[in-house]
Amino acid sequence: MLMYDRCDAWRNRAKQGFAQTIRTQAHNMRNRWLARGWGWACLAFSCCVLSSPAWAAKCLFVSSYHQGYAWSDGVERGLRASLQGHCELQQFNMDAKNFKEPHEIAQKALEAKALIESWHPDIVIISDDDAAQYLLMPFYKDHPLPFVFCGINWTLKPYGLPYTNATGMIEIAPIEPLFEQAKSILPEPRRAFYLGASTSTEQKNLQRFREVAERRGIQLDASLAETTEAWIAAFQRAQDYDFLILGSNSGINDWQDATVLSSLANHGRRLTLTNHEWMMPFAMLGLTKIPEEQGEWAAKVALQILQGVAPASIAVVPNRKWDIWMNPLQVASSGVTIPKAFLQKAKKVN
Incomplete structure (x- = not known):
């Protein structure tokens, strides 16, 4: 009898242990699922919060110039189109074309x-040299x-860029x-004028043109005008040269x-070229930079x-x-003959 009683006791303990094991495993599984559920819930909540406008990154765009200036407007278009929906964007215009004095x-x-x-932006985007010279270099070099x-002309050496x-x-x-x-277009150009x-x-820009002209054996004279009257006077003088470059x-x-x-x-009879799209109403031919590329x-x-x-x-x-x-109108009035290959590739000024 004693042996049977012991066997029954062992069986009862085994049943109780098995039941306890099942209950423990179920409890642990439930906790794991609850934890996993809370994890997914927190992740979903974080995604919703971070993607909401209130939690979007703050991007500041500092333009060296003003809205209405064709180059700056193009940079801004490229920038805004690419940042839309990704960050809260604010813009500051330094207006350095109208306020030219260093102070x-x-x-x-x-x-x-x-x-x-x-405002504490998360990142600052600047365009053109003045913002680099007067804002970035003196105040934010190697800053957190x-x-x-973008739009810094030719070289970074004056500003010691890039920084960390x-x-x-x-x-x-x-x-x-x-x-x-x-x-x-011209058989043997020897003299050019930059305006x-x-x-x-x-x-x-003029310094870069001088360097290229010198390498090519072309004499390059220039005028940098402050008024429309001075610009027109220089344009008329430039008709004594082989071709004219409009800055x-x-x-x-x-x-x-x-x-x-x-x-x-009344006076234009020489080939005129430019690198600026907004100068095309006054030029015959242009190879122009695309400001949207800088902003994008x-x-x-x-x-x-x-x-x-x-x-x-x-x-x-x-x-x-x-x-x-x-520019078909300027070409026609000058009598300059443009190669057919160029005519086929070129966009036309209306």
């Missing part, structure tokens, strides 16, 4: 700095706040191809399209940085695209 530009940079300190620049917190795209005009076009506005940007008119505050076009109709690239890089990529790991690049333009 005026420096004051605008201080206003941009005050906006940064009050990341910057992306800044990368971007430089702006290079297709000068060599422009001289090639002149050579394909632009009296601005720091145009001074840099930007931005910075000539009294610019008058109708007056300039009238002078061109800057936006793409800004989004990479917001996702955790270090600015210093992203290489600085030059722009790679340009458009080919022809």
Whole structure:
């Protein structure tokens, strides 16, 4: 009897142990599913919150110039289209084409700095040289706040870029191809004239044109005008040269399209070329930079940085695209013959 009683006791304990094991496993499984459920719920909540406008990254765009300036407007279009839906975007315009004095530009940079300190953006995107010279370099070199620049002309050396917190795209005009076009149209060009506005940007552009002209054995004279009257007078003098290169008119505050076009109709008889799309109403041919490329690239890089990529790991690049333009009205009035291949490829100014 004693042996049977012991067997029954062992069987009862085994049943109780098995039942307890089942209950423990069920309890643990339930806890795991609850934990997993809470994990998914938290993840979903985080995604919803982070994608909501209240939690979107804050992007500040500081333009060196003003809205209404064709180049800046193109950069802004490319930037806004690429950032839409990805971050909250605010813009500050330094207006350096209208306020040209160094102390005026420096004051605008201080206003941009005050906006940064009050709004606390996650990243700052700047376009063109003045924002680099007066905002980025003196206040945010190797700063924890990341910057992306675009539209800086030709070289970064004056600003010591890139920094640990800044990368971007430089702006290079297709000068060599422009001289090639002149050579394909004119038998042996020896003398050229550069005509632009009296601005720091145009001074840099002129220096690059001088370097290319010298390599090609072409004498390049120039005038950087402050008024429409001075621009027209220089244009008339330029008719004694083999061809004319039109720089930007931005910075000539009294610019008058109708007056300039009238002078061109009366005096223009030499081949005129430009690198600026907004100068095509006054030029015959153009190989023009595309400002949207700068804005699109800057936006793409800004989004990479917001996702955790270090600015210093992203290489600085030059722009790679340009458009080919022809102005049929200016060509017809001058009597200059344009190669058929160029005519077939070129966009036409209306």
